[in-house]
Amino acid sequence: MKLNDPRLLRQHAYVNGKWTHGDGGREEAVVDPATGETLGHIPWLEAEQIRGAVDAAEAAFVHWRALRADERCERLLAWYDLIQANREDLAIIMTREQGKPLPDARGEVEYGASFVRWFAEEGKRTYGETIPSHIPNAALGTLKEPVGIAALITPWNFPLAMITRKAAAALAAGCPVIVKPAGETPFSALALAELAERAGIPAGIFNVVLGEPAEVSEILCAEARVKALSFTGSTRVGRLLLEQSAPTVKRVSLELGGNAPFIVGPDMDPREAAFAAVAAKFQTAGQDCLAANRILVHESIHDDFVAHFASRMAALTLGNGLEPEVDLGPLIHGQAVDKASAIVDDALSQGATLVAGDQSQAPGPNFFVPTLLTGVTPKMKVWREENFAPVAGVTAYGDDDEVIELANDTEYGLAAYVYTHDIRRIWKLLRALEYGMVSVNSVKMTGPPVPFGGVKQSGLGREGGNTGIDEYLETKYYCLGALGSVSGS
Numbered sequence: 130m131k132l133n134d135p136r137l138l139r140q141h142a143y144v145n146g147k148w149t150h151g152d153g154g155r156e157e158a159v160v161d162p163a164t165g166e167t168l169g170h171i172p173w174l175e176a177e178q179i180r181g182a183v184d185a186a187e188a189a190f191v192h193w194r195a196l197r198a199d200e201r202c203e204r205l206l207a208w209y210d211l212i213q214a215n216r217e218d219l220a221i222i223m224t225r226e227q228g229k230p231l232p233d234a235r236g237e238v239e240y241g242a243s244f245v246r247w248f249a250e251e252g253k254r255t256y257g258e259t260i261p262s263h264i265p266n267a268a269l270g271t272l273k274e275p276v277g278i279a280a281l282i283t284p285w286n287f288p289l290a291m292i293t294r295k296a297a298a299a300l301a302a303g304c305p306v307i308v309k310p311a312g313e314t315p316f317s318a319l320a321l322a323e324l325a326e327r328a329g330i331p332a333g334i335f336n337v338v339l340g341e342p343a344e345v346s347e348i349l350c351a352e353a354r355v356k357a358l359s360f361t362g363s364t365r366v367g368r369l370l371l372e373q374s375a376p377t378v379k380r381v382s383l384e385l386g387g388n389a390p391f392i393v394g395p396d397m398d399p400r401e402a403a404f405a406a407v408a409a410k411f412q413t414a415g416q417d418c419l420a421a422n423r424i425l426v427h428e429s430i431h432d433d434f435v436a437h438f439a440s441r442m443a444a445l446t447l448g449n450g451l452e453p454e455v456d457l458g459p460l461i462h463g464q465a466v467d468k469a470s471a472i473v474d475d476a477l478s479q480g481a482t483l484v485a486g487d488q489s490q491a492p493g494p495n496f497f498v499p500t501l502l503t504g505v506t507p508k509m510k511v512w513r514e515e516n517f518a519p520v521a522g523v524t525a526y527g528d529d530d531e532v533i534e535l536a537n538d539t540e541y542g543l544a545a546y547v548y549t550h551d552i553r554r555i556w557k558l559l560r561a562l563e564y565g566m567v568s569v570n571s572v573k574m575t576g577p578p579v580p581f582g583g584v585k586q587s588g589l590g591r592e593g594g595n596t597g598i599d600e601y602l603e604t605k606y607y608c609l610g611a612l613g614s615v616s617g618s
């Protein structure tokens with residue numbers, strides 16, 4: 130891989146400020162999903178080494194939490210500056226290991242860095258409260274204290290931003306972190322570790338452990354010294370980790386799967402709505418928790434919408450993300466392609482219509498040609514499951530009550546899109562949709578100030594915004610009694 134700074138491509142775990150081999154000699158290859166080329170190898174750490182990361186974090190916590198908030202802020206801003214200074218290398222690493230087009234990877238680096246700057250500042254605003262006392266001669270209040278060691282387990286679809294959105298909040302709050310990135314995309318995490326070290330974040334505060342996923346997660350969940358677990362990934366694994374964290378009663382934050390409805394009202398210009406729906410569906414080749422999977426179009430404009438959607442979709446270029454003009458890269462691996470094919474086959478066997486999506490045109494084994502299905506119904510897998518592929522399903526509906534029922538007919542509740550200019554309809558849908566985030570007439574909805582997260586089986590807690598740091602803080606109540614006469618208490 131050609132980088133301006135080759136030292137950013139690390140092939141070791143990073144524990145207690147040291148680049149670490151696996152004691153057992155186990156390793157995993159990291160493969161470019163566009164070409165099948167092996168980009169490098171990462172070690173799998175053994176159980177004792179994972180516990181060693183917890184020992185290191187425990188020792189380092191004492192000093193990190195004792196720093197003033199503005200001192201932690203300085204280190205985080207130095208990290209932010211280094212991420213920005215190395216953004217092109219970080220984007221290349223990401224495109225090679227994840228497959229997304231280079232402009233999207235640059236966008237993710239920018240997005241990921243923005244959380245570091247945001248939380249560097251938020252760390253200075255972890256205010257406690259003064260409580261009007263009901264106890265004579267006492268002063269009551271709260272302090273905010275770091276929860277302790279945080280384990281951060283992250284997915285492969287956003288290999289950098291899903292780490293910084295958690296790690297920056299935890300570090301700003303005064304917590305050390307142990308990051309377990311996805312095995313498919315470890316190099317972005319390791320490059321972040323290299324830059325954290327250069328930024329002066331002390332040994333033991335930002336650790337990256339690598340290993341067999343179930344093994345590593347089990348150890349981190351079972352460790353009583355790990356006080357918080359923040360996971361982004363599938364609902365299936367999220368449930369498992371929640372269960373594994375129960376015996377040690379951890380603070381658990383879960384950012385899980387989505388199956389977003391995209392609702393188009395009868396008043397919409399079908400072309401405008403179709404272009405927006407294409408943008409909301411095909412980002413990261415559909416491998417996005419916010420992907421507009423279930424497109425619900427009012428029956429009066431359905432046919433026009435579908436025609437515009439199909440022609441916009443046909444203009445998307447599928448290919449290696451390093452090549453210019455590519456809109457969609459590959460899927461992460463062959464199983465993802467198999468899953469997408471099975472979902473399309475299931476829909477067709479139940480009566481859906483394939484408007485476009487000729488897989489014989491795929492430029493390589495991990496590529497999936499953007500696919501449009503109409504006549505999608507709630508019985509189909511393309512409705513029930515998060516397809517995580519460039520497969521769009523369209524369903525016609527008759528009125529607002531019907532579309533609300535359809536949109537909520539899923540175990541997921543992450544994000545929903547609404548396209549209409551009718552203010553009464555907007556308000557009705559906004560209130561009735563069972564989602565953590567509702568975006569009206571805008572595809573873009575995320576960013577540092579946003580409380581990102583889902584309801585139902587899409588997760589627990591919120592990341593980002595003015596509450597994201599709370600996931601890593603404990604509230605300590607104090608009662609100072611016997612103070613003598615306290616004016617106003």
Ligand SMILES: NC(=O)c1ccc[n+]([C@@H]2O[C@H](COP(=O)([O-])OP(=O)(O)OC[C@H]3O[C@@H](n4cnc5c(N)ncnc54)[C@H](O)[C@@H]3O)[C@@H](O)[C@H]2O)c1
Nearest residue numbers: 283284285310311342343346362363366384385386387418
């Ligand atoms: N809500 C959000 O903010 C958000 C953001 C990005 C991705 N996601 C979701 O992530 C999923 C895609 O990512 P993915 O395929 O990497 O998810 P995944 O659940 O398979 O993996 C996520 C992480 O868990 C680890 N893991 C996998 N199996 C495990 C097991 N049995 N025990 C413990 N750990 C295990 C993986 O190595 C990885 O680090 C989608 O469902 C997507 O919607 C959600």
Ligand SMILES: N[C@@H](CC=O)C(=O)O
Nearest residue numbers: 286287417418419575
């Ligand atoms: N696009 C999402 C990631 C989901 O996969 C985000 O912005 O967090």
